[in-house]
Amino acid sequence: MDVSKQSFRNRLALGTVALASALIPAAAQNAGESGSAAENPFGRDPAAVQAGDELFHERCAVCHGQKAQGAMAANLVRTRSVRRGSQKALFSLIRQGIPGTDMPPQPDLPDERIWHVISYLRSLALPGEQPPLQGDPEAGSAVFRQAGCASCHIVNGTGGFLGPSLDSIAVKKASGRIREDVLEPDAELAPGFESVVVETLDGRRIEGVLKNEDTFHVLILTAGGEIVSLRRSELKSLAMPPRSRMPADYKTRLASEDLGNLLAFLDRQRDPFTPVVRGFSVY
Ligand code: HEC
Numbered sequence: 001m002d003v004s005k006q007s008f009r010n011r012l013a014l015g016t017v018a019l020a021s022a023l024i025p026a027a028a029q030n031a032g033e034s035g036s037a038a039e040n041p042f043g044r045d046p047a048a049v050q051a052g053d054e055l056f057h058e059r060c061a062v063c064h065g066q067k068a069q070g071a072m073a074a075n076l077v078r079t080r081s082v083r084r085g086s087q088k089a090l091f092s093l094i095r096q097g098i099p100g101t102d103m104p105p106q107p108d109l110p111d112e113r114i115w116h117v118i119s120y121l122r123s124l125a126l127p128g129e130q131p132p133l134q135g136d137p138e139a140g141s142a143v144f145r146q147a148g149c150a151s152c153h154i155v156n157g158t159g160g161f162l163g164p165s166l167d168s169i170a171v172k173k174a175s176g177r178i179r180e181d182v183l184e185p186d187a188e189l190a191p192g193f194e195s196v197v198v199e200t201l202d203g204r205r206i207e208g209v210l211k212n213e214d215t216f217h218v219l220i221l222t223a224g225g226e227i228v229s230l231r232r233s234e235l236k237s238l239a240m241p242p243r244s245r246m247p248a249d250y251k252t253r254l255a256s257e258d259l260g261n262l263l264a265f266l267d268r269q270r271d272p273f274t275p276v277v278r279g280f281s282v283y
C-alpha cells in the first residue's frame with residue numbers, strides 16, 4: 001500500500017480512538033484497529049458465526065427475536081442495513097445504537113465480538129454468507145455428474161439447460177432450500193422452468209419446459225433439448241402440471257454420504273450472482 005495512504009489511515013484510526021475516549025467511559029474502551037476495518041475480518045468463519053449467535057442471544061434476541069426475525073424491534077434478516085449496507089456502517093450502528101429509539105449502544109463490547117454478531121446476522125440474512133457446509137465438494141462434483149445432474153444443469157460453464165444454471169445457486173438460496181430442491185423438486189418450481197404439456201390439433205404431444213409465451217405463440221424446450229415454437233392456433237390443449245421435469249427420486253437413489261457431498265459441492269457455487277436472462281425471444 002502506498003505510504004501516504006497508510007499514514008492517513010493511521011491518523012484516521014487515531015482520530016476515532018480520540019473521539020471514543022471523549023465519549024465512552026474509560027472501562028468501556030477497547031476500540032482497536034479492527035473497528036476501523038472496512039470489512040469484517042471474520043467473514044463467514046464458522047467459529048465467528050457461532051460466537052455471534054451466542055452473543056446475539058445474550059444481548060439482542062430479547063428485542064429482535066430468537067432468529068433475528070423481528071419481535072419488539074426490526075426483523076434483521078430482511079433489513080437493508082444487514083443485507084446490503086456496508087459492514088462498517090453496520091458496525092457503527094451496533095456500537096452506537098440508534099439515539100431516540102430503544103436500540104441501545106454497546107460501548108463495552110470488544111470490536112471482534114461486534115464483528116462476530118455481524119457474521120451471524122449476515123449468515124442468517126444472506127445465503128452466500130453462510131459458513132461452508134460440511135462434506136467433500138470434490139466427491140460431490142463426481143456425484144453431480146454420475147447422478148445425471150449435469151445433463152440438465154450448467155455448473156462452471158458446462159452442462160445441459162433444461163434446468164436453471166447452478167453456478168451461483170448458493171448465493172441465491174440457503175443450503176436448506178437447495179437440499180429441498182434436490183429432494184423435493186415438485187415443492188417449488190424455479191421461475192422460468194415450469195413444466196408444460198401440449199397436444200396439437202394434428203395429434204402430437206410435446207412435453208418440456210415453457211420458455212416463453214405470448215398471445216400467438218408458445219416456446220417449449222423439450223426434454224430432448226429441442227426448442228419448439230408453436231402457434232396457439234395449432235394447439236388442442238396446453239397444460240402446466242405442477243410437477244418438475246427434474247427426477248423426484250433422488251431421495252431414495254442417493255446414498256446419504258453422496259447426498260452430503262453433493263450438497264457441499266452445490267454450497268461452493270458462490271460466484272457473485274449475475275442475473276441470467278431467461279427464456280428466448282420470438283422474433
Ligand atoms: C431493547 C431493545 C433492543 C435491543 C436489546 C437491541 N435492539 Fe437493535 N433495534 C431496536 C430498535 C427499537 C431498533 C429501531 C428499528 C426498529 O425497531 O424498527 C433497532 C434497530 C436495529 C438495527 C437496524 C435495523 C434496520 O432496520 O436497519 C440493527 C442492525 C440492530 N438493531 C441490531 C441489534 C443488535 C446486533 C443488537 C444486539 C447487540 C440489538 N440490535 C439489540 C431495539 C433493540
Ligand code: HEC
Binds near residue numbers: 162166
Ligand atoms: C431431467 C433434467 C434434470 C435433472 C437430471 C436434474 N434436474 Fe435439477 N432441475 C431441473 C428443472 C427443470 C428444474 C426447474 C424446476 C424445479 O424447480 O424443479 C430444476 C431445479 C433444480 C434446482 C433449483 C434451482 C433454482 O434455481 O432454484 C436445483 C438446486 C437442482 N435442480 C439441482 C439438481 C441436482 C443436484 C440434480 C442431480 C442430483 C438435478 N438437479 C437433476 C431439471 C433437472
